[in-house]
Amino acid sequence: MESLVISKENFPELINTIIKSYRLFAPTEEKGFSGFNIIKDYLEMDLSYLNSRMPPKAILFNQTETLFLMEPGAKGSIKSKAISNEKSAIFAIRPCDAKGFRIIDPVFLGDVIDPLYKANRDNSVLIGLSCNQPDSSCFCTSFGDSPASGKYVDILFTDIEENYLVEVMTEKGKNFVNNFGRFFTPAPPKEIEAKNAKEKEAIKLIKRNLKVEGIEEKMDKMFNHPIWEEYAKKCIGCGTCTYLCPTCHCFDVVDESTLDKGARVRTWDACMFPEYTMHTSGHNPRPARMHRLRNRFYHKYSYFPKNSDVIACTGCGRCIRYCPVNIDIIELMNRVSEMEL
């Protein structure tokens, strides 16, 4: 790992230089609404944001994607769609959201490789920005991570007042930084210390904690516990928590066509919708909201760790913040953790 600094004075020029050779996604703000968008100029960027409303997973795993093209009908044919290899950089991604990619990597890049996700993943440089201002429902520290963690990004920027400390985390990050070498100087120890101080401060601001220890084993014994029904009662069954989650990756595959052309398209899907598992026969393995809600929490905290050795939750807090009915994963999981069986 290499630590560099760039002064805030030179920073705008760096961004504008990156834009020349990369498709740069960065947070922008409009009427209090933050999101990652392709920017064409430094000024469009807004770094005062807490976190984007949609997780940046939407950049690498689009909500709607074409799988292939077709000529529909009984005499139809199929045509592959070329996959874009455009080089992208995602700037100012939060460490928690970057971890989201690490979590869903084994799904898309496991035994069967998803070509769309792979192309996007390979062609994107993740440039993180440490969180100096975590908000009320952040809890990344519960998973042993930090709001200033560079573990999941290629390069990590941290705002240290006059400068940004730039930590180069991967080979990919190194190559990227080398392209723009003139902007960076090696970091003096005091700047590294400044980052550490910032990190400590930020960690202190995170007040909520989810007790993850032993939760998987606990859940093994709680499949039929009434707690799921209790929470399902107030769940209204919308897709907000899944669509805003940086690790939710389920999708639907549908055909769309006109008379003479068409495509097979995949769109995000949500396990909270009854149609998600409904068989043609009308039989639904998860007929009630209780089943669906339970499956969602089990998938994150039990099934996923069983299959991929990691809890499918990054502590970004979006599902808590935007749940219309205050279903709070921290509250629920802590109750599970503390449950005496």
Added chain:
Amino acid sequence: MVDQKELVKVAKETLARKDVKYIIGYKKGSYGFQTSAAFAYTPKDVEEFIFTPLCNKNLAKYPLKEEKLPLKRGEEEDKRKIGLIVKGCDSRAISQVIQENGMKREEVVLIGIPCPGVIDQKVIEKRFPNQSEITEVTEIDDDYVFTIDGKEQKIPKQELLAEVCKTCEYPNPVLYDIIIGEEVEVNPKAEYEGIKELEDAPLENRWEYWEEQFQRCIRCYACREACPLCYCSTCMADLLEPQWIRRSVNISENTAWNIMRAFHLAGRCISCGACENACPMDIPLMELNKKLGKEVKEMFDYAPGLDIEAKPLLGSFNPDDPEEFIK
């Protein structure tokens, strides 16, 4: 505001009735300024009930959301009533649903609470984004008062009040079995002031505005699920054959969905603002609903959710309805 002790007392009495299975009310939320729906089965559960300016969710959705799974052999259907705490808007929702035969009057026991307006969740959370500690807000005169980090905050009511409450014409429950607290005074308000600017804008600008809004829509259907009047067992949007709306998320399908949602609420929306509250992408859905509410009032002199005996607007007609647009 309602006295908590009285609320608990009335709720307990209602729960004690033989024909009531449970009561839905509000309780403290899990963090910050949240409140949560509470399902009380025992007197102990009822102790948790609160009613504060943060009780901004529409509970009228829940009786409609009750899932009736197939009965096991020998099991009998529980036909007892559901108790429900209703504000003005919630009671209108229930009244509208009853009018449409979505539920029967005898399925619910309504505990009405005259509502002096509730806080807009999004506004208060944006103002205090770091507040993770559970915070109680009280209303004192024209201010909301609460404590943050040991410091008392006093914020003028108008700054935090939900937009729908500012123009609410029916803060007092229109349908109830029991009522707690004193009636709230209704000030005649300019209900449709908020949409005036957009109404007056040129056609193209209006489209640009909505295009930008709908572009954001992620089709999570939180608006639908939160709406007390969206209770169809299968939504048109979920049908595969015929498929009214494609699943892809783009401006065409998103607009079609939003037209469908708004149109299906024409003459039915009771202006509780639940859709807009629930929308994770901050789409101003209430503007569409308000506009249709206004048109319906002007064209047909109709307001929804006031009379359980009335006929649904689009299921009825008057031979003299306006028809200047017809060739």
Added chain:
Amino acid sequence: MEDFEPNIIGFLCNWCSYAGSDLAGTSRIQYAPNVKVIRVMCSGRVNPMFVVNALQQGADGVLIGGCHPGDCHYQHGNFLARRRISVMKKLLEFMGINPERLKMTWVSAAEGRKFADVVNEVTEEIRKLGPNTKIRRKNEW
């Protein structure tokens, strides 16, 4: 723009407007060929989502034809349609979609002439509005 030929979908009720259009044809009245007719049993059958769907799929305008008030084969289907369409027009207008793209007419089985006139008029009006692009599916996969 000059070459623009409007694409209009006509939902005509089986008992009056459709018969009216038939009469226009058998009477050999010349009228604009831009309206593509879909026969429905009653104007009350026209779900307002048909309109949205037509616009999505490339229509520049939609014409709904029903019986004159009081003449509905099903007593009051056209009255119900009238309410729905008037509300729909307001909604489209507010959303910035020109409500003039949605037309409604009463044509009886005896009014072949009127049908032809209405079609001509509607076609010219939509022609002036130009192609609809607003909620049209792009079908770019």
Added chain:
Amino acid sequence: MTENPYQPSLATIEKIKVEVTGERAIKTFKLVFQDKEIQEKFNFVPGQCVMISLLGKGESMFAISSSPTEKDYLEVSVMKHGKNTSALHETEEGDTVGVRGPYGNHFDVEGWKNKNIVFIGGGIGMAPLRSVVNYTINAQKRNQYGNLDIIYGARTSNDLCFKDEFTELQKRDDVNVHLSIDVVEEGWEHFVGFVPSNLLKVKPPTKDTIAITCGPPIMIKFVIQNLLELGFKDEQIFTTLEMRMKCGVGICGRCNIGNLYVCKDGPVFSNAQLKNLEGDM
């Protein structure tokens, strides 16, 4: 370029055989890949599934009902029910569909050598079992297996799938066929009653026997109950499950039972596995 796992290969419907007519129509479609090379490389084991695409309509997962011993083609037997199956039923011979697969695990036909096999099927649930039946009765394979008992039933005699094939099988002396229908019908010579009851009546011996079953969920439930009653061990009982599927390769997420995906870790499960599986089915 990475191969696209979602993109099917085109296949031609060579032959359509009507198995059942009426409301619960069933047809068997014989499919041949248009690309010879793909057809040659397409290897599967009984129990595996394929994704069949109706271009412009959608894609569904079906169990392969033919046996791998029959080279050069594959067959699926489909009941008309929803959007895709209705579209499939409307196709004609010579039409094109997309096929990708094979997916999922399979019946361990290799491991079952020298054992007796009892097939217990209900309705369209016979489709995946037919693959094993045809595999084991193949001239080269038959002597590798012990007794073969087929217990098969449907609602009415019309609803019985593969009728002509059963007629042929009944003529053989190395296979025992026990048919049943749910309600009395004139001219029906075999058992009348539900499949699980027929199983109790047939009473297949348990020693060195494998029981495989597929059918409606409620039938599977009682068949397993009755098999256990007859003395079968959990490890001897196999079933194949169905779930809504989209990707077929364990990515899209919807077909999980607990942490297992039916498309990838299933569809074939032994009762020993099912018993320990906590999940929504």
